Amino acid sequence: MEREGQGQMTFEVEHLWTWPFWTGMAGAWIIILAYLLDRCIGDPRWIPHPVIGMGKGISALERVIRSRVRTDSGLKRAGLLLPMVIAGGSFSITWGLVYLLGLIHPVIAAVAEVVLIATTIASKGLKNAGMEVYRHLKQQDWPAARRSLGMIVGRDTAHLDEPEVVRGTVETVAENIVDAIVSPLFYALIGGAPLAMAYRAVNTLDSMVGYKNDKYLHLGWASARLDDVANWIPARLTAILLIVGAWVMKLDAKGAARMVARDARLHPSPNSGFPESAVAGALGIRLGGHNVYHGVASFRAYMGEATRPMEAEDIVQTSRLMFWSAGAFVVLCVFITLGVWLAGGTLLWS
Template sequence: MTVAIVLLAAYVLDRLIGDPRSLPHPVVLMGKAISALERAIRRFVRKPRSLKRAGVLLPLLVAGGSWLVTAVLLWLLSQISPWLALAAEAWLISTTIASKGLKDAGMAVYAELKKGDLPAARLALGMIVGRDTAQLDSPEIVRGTVETVAENIVDAIISPLLYALLGGAPLAMAYRAVNTLDSMVGYKNDKYINLGWASARLDDVANYIPARITALLLTLSAWLLRLDWRRCWQMVRRDARLHPSPNSGYPESAVAGALGIRLGGVNVYHGVASFRAYMGEPLRSLEPDDIIVTSRLMLLSSAIFVVLCAAAAFLWNGG
């Protein structure tokens, strides 16, 4: 019962308050730790082969350290009061979820598009994507926003909730550390191809099952929202594996199918064009309202999943 309550409380906390800037956020501390470790490693390790070996050490230290610090903190709080520990655990899990932040980021782009302010919409999109946005027109801004919201359903909501179910706040925090590592060092460029390979691979493994669960949840949500759930599932089966990421194609193809749009295409990163496989079929042109529908799919699928997690926790512990 307590696990179910903690999961529900964590999700509600995130939906209500998100990540207020006035409160310290664990991901900020993780980022500082990763940067410090990277500097230390590069100070003593320079050869490519040695950097590749050190790349294994990085996720072990960061993810393992995040798990250990969280577990010790909760144990210390439980010695003061079990209720204090439960409250802290709910808050810690809520910091690994970003449903409100994801919705707010998407709606910030939508608001500027509805006002017809393309420069402001490009700027808002640039806050949440790595691609160049300065030359994008309205449909491409919508595409970038929809792709980002869809992709992040996995690592910003479903994955942390699943790991919180399996191992409480310590495992959810370890997952968030893995995801933060991937976002900071998991690149296939000259700087990180050796040091970041293990972090990128671990992130792929951690999100493998959650991504496929997300595709199922989005299909169910599409049915509940009276969208094209059949095409949603059809596009998952047809297009998900075409994405360069082993996981991102599942939510993106599901959303593309449900909305009857095509995602993917040419993205520009630091002036260099890169083609990403198409997801879905262009039954119609992209419109700003697609951001709203994608947000609804995200919120409904995440609400369904947290209820399923709470029910599983309740039954797991004997009701």
């Protein structure tokens, strides 16, 4: 009986330290390598991306729902199915894949974790999108700059002048620091690749159906609300990271903190105002203002103070802030995983 009990304890300890694969020392390396993998190679077009599969699944499920549901109340109830099926399915498939690979060998599972988490991050793609606009501006190719901006924003860009092109680019890069970097890593820290992939599914749902228009007001409400909830903590954490990044870069860190406190909640989104106001304060510029969407003018609350005119170099500075804040969060993730690992070891062997 005593030997049997000891054998059982040994198995449980080994099981605890090898699963889930994102905890402990291995988890620290997984976070680091996933971020570096995305930063170095991004999302090569020749490799199938999970988001493409999510998008096809969302479109297919939407067609099925609309073919069977006609009323607004029915669409609102059916809207709950989208995140349940798409986000839940993404989590389950990823968990099952990593678990099966872990049965073959933990190293194979760890490599899969790195690759899968990297696909949920888009630091390189976000930087490249911003810098493409910057290069066109430096070449004074205004039509190309407007077209490049139009690829990453929903507003009309055909008639924007240079400061407005800069504003649109800075706002987009700042806002997407949350969606493209901090949130995926935040959920990878909590639940590895399965939870990071579930977050990416939620974010994809919001980008496809989370609109307050006639088509998606009822069907997309749950997806939009879930995206707001999922980004609530990461958005506020990103603001802190950007303030730290501003301090490291010798920008106006105090101004960044002041603008977050003053302006973040003025944004129509419960989350986007935090990174945008932090960047605006750090750079000493004013974001927000009048935008045009499909010919309809819309005013967005101002973020920051216009201490100087906006210029193309603000795009470069925003990209640098993005990488400093992302790097700081990766370091934070490593300390947390190691802390949990060490605390768990102390409890197990005390």
